[in-house]
Amino acid sequence: MMDYTYSKNDFKLSKQFVDAVLSMDKVYRKSFASSDESFQEEGLVPVILTDITYDFIDNWNDIKKLFYSIYNEYKTIDNYIRKCYMFEQIASVISLGEWLFENKCSTYRKLVNSLLFVNSNPISKIQVDRDKNSLNNLLSDKNYKGSFIEKLTNWKRDNIVEPELLHDAFKEIETNAKKKAISIGFSEISDIDVKCVIEHDKPYSGYCDFKSKIIYINGDMEYTYSGLKHLIFHETHPGHMTHMQVRKILVENEIVPVDASLVITNTASSGVFEGLADNGLVFTGCVESKNDEIARLYQKLVSKVSITAAHMLHEENLGLEEVKHYFTETLCATEAAADSKIRMMTHSLRKPFIYSYWRGNEAVEDIYNKLPAYEKSEFIKYAYYNMNSINTLKMFIRSEEHTSELQSLRHL
Numbered sequence: 001m002m003d004y005t006y007s008k009n010d011f012k013l014s015k016q017f018v019d020a021v022l023s024m025d026k027v028y029r030k031s032f033a034s035s036d037e038s039f040q041e042e043g044l045v046p047v048i049l050t051d052i053t054y055d056f057i058d059n060w061n062d063i064k065k066l067f068y069s070i071y072n073e074y075k076t077i078d079n080y081i082r083k084c085y086m087f088e089q090i091a092s093v094i095s096l097g098e099w100l101f102e103n104k105c106s107t108y109r110k111l112v113n114s115l116l117f118v119n120s121n122p123i124s125k126i127q128v129d130r131d132k133n134s135l136n137n138l139l140s141d142k143n144y145k146g147s148f149i150e151k152l153t154n155w156k157r158d159n160i161v162e163p164e165l166l167h168d169a170f171k172e173i174e175t176n177a178k179k180k181a182i183s184i185g186f187s188e189i190s191d192i193d194v195k196c197v198i199e200h201d202k203p204y205s206g207y208c209d210f211k212s213k214i215i216y217i218n219g220d221m222e223y224t225y226s227g228l229k230h231l232i233f234h235e236t237h238p239g240h241m242t243h244m245q246v247r248k249i250l251v252e253n254e255i256v257p258v259d260a261s262l263v264i265t266n267t268a269s270s271g272v273f274e275g276l277a278d279n280g281l282v283f284t285g286c287v288e289s290k291n292d293e294i295a296r297l298y299q300k301l302v303s304k305v306s307i308t309a310a311h312m313l314h315e316e317n318l319g320l321e322e323v324k325h326y327f328t329e330t331l332c333a334t335e336a337a338a339d340s341k342i343r344m345m346t347h348s349l350r351k352p353f354i355y356s357y358w359r360g361n362e363a364v365e366d367i368y369n370k371l372p373a374y375e376k377s378e379f380i381k382y383a384y385y386n387m388n389s390i391n392t393l394k395m396f397i398r399s400e401e402h403t404s405e406l407q408s409l410r411h412l
Contacts, residue, residue: 004386005079006257013073014257017090020066021045021262023057024097032100032348044096044349047210047263049248060101067094085392088117088268089259096266100349108314112352115266117389118359122311123304128330131301138294152298152332159224159291163198166217169225170196173232174215180284181237184377186384188245194236203343203350206231208240215241220336226295230281238284238384239277246384260387266352268389275360275390276383278303279368283380298331302341303358305330310345310354320346363390367397 025044057063071090077083095114098104105111109120136148144151161169174194181189198219207216215235223231233239244263250256263273278299281287287296309327312318320342327338345354364383371379382388382396 004082004382006082007077007079009073010077010079010082011254011257013070013077013086014259016066016070017086018052018258018262019054020057020063020070021093021259021264022048022052022054024060024063024093026056027058027060027063028100042265042349044266045262045264047244049210049244049261049263050251050258052258052261060097064094064097067097081392081395082386084395085268085387085389086259088389088391089387092117092267093264108311108352112355115268115352116270116355116359117268117391118271118355120311120355122308122315123358128301128304128308131297131304132330135294135297135301138290138297142290142294149332155294156222156224156332159226161223161225161228163219166198166219166223166228167196169228170215170217170232173229174236176286177233177237177280177284180286181242181280184238184284184380186238186242186246188249189237189242192241192245194241203340203347205337205340206235208235208244210241210244213241218336218340220340222334222337224291224295226289226291227299229286229292230295230299233280233284233286234277237280239280240273243273243276243384250385256386265349268391269387270353270356271360271363271390272383272388272393273360274356275362275364278357278361279364282365282368300358300361302331302333303361306341306345306354307358309341310351313342313345314351360390363393367394370397 022045029043057066067090071087071094074083074086074090077086092115095104095111099111099115112118112120132148136151139148139151139155142155144154146154174196178189178192178194192213195214197214197216199216200219202216202218202220204216205218205221209216215232217231235241247256247260251258251261264270281292281296287293305327309323312326313320313323324338324342327333327341328335331337344350368376368379379396383393
């Protein structure tokens, strides 16, 4: 593991942070009902990875005061990268509380930026067309003919996983994903046995239930084999299941502060959480065929178009039907896929979160691709074994500004 130093004061402040976050979550659950039963049990903290006893604070004003107190105390922490991460993470949960409890939300763009610390711009038509052109060329390389839509439709048809075969395909892919994740150093998952449950009428294509070790797959969607492979690597190994298992073990062994035990919706850590999962195929060297390349580029396009669709809906105030038409036409997507995605981007709590997928994916991939081969495994450990925002993840890249801080990270 990386030699990434945590002080005693950091552990103390992290516990106070967890007290504040879990208190905030409890107050939220008492005050708000979920607008979608699929997220009914999630609250602000969908997953707590370890058993935590916390000191409950029963009102938002006192919780907010504690957050500011913790924020000021983090100014004394020596670890520069950790300090910057906690500055952003604390600021994001304060913004989250102000949005939910004080109704402070001037614009959708500002909400996305203040919660996730990401670029809140939509993806331009030029960028989308460039990706579609690249995808069109890949389909041509596979000898598909006709228009882009015809090529993509026929490729999907030829590579579809029939619904009755989803369980078998899941098991085959997940077994390989686990083997590959262990081979790049994640021995923590050796004893994990993941099961698949097919659901219907859900606002997601896949969902990782870490506590039950179940991956829920939306059976209303159409999956190519390579598309399903991307989804399973994302949800299992070295994606969410691996990431959460690593964090659980680190907290239980008091190697990292206890805030790593919380998965919090809509915070500075969200982009990294999704970005690491989306790059699981890359980390394990499992983009192995032209079909895998097509599926990976198509998934990137889905994530990009989802950002633009959410921006159209919440910032430009366009109607649901117009947004749905944009989504289906741009992606050659099914009605089920469009309806599921729109349910997520219109969920009262999840609507900013939609940005986490692409903004996290592009940040992680960009950093990883810039690294020399001998630093790639070191970066993966840095990213998985320490809590990060997108901005602190970028601090791994060598620069004059951060050279001194990174020297401590160069030892395994």
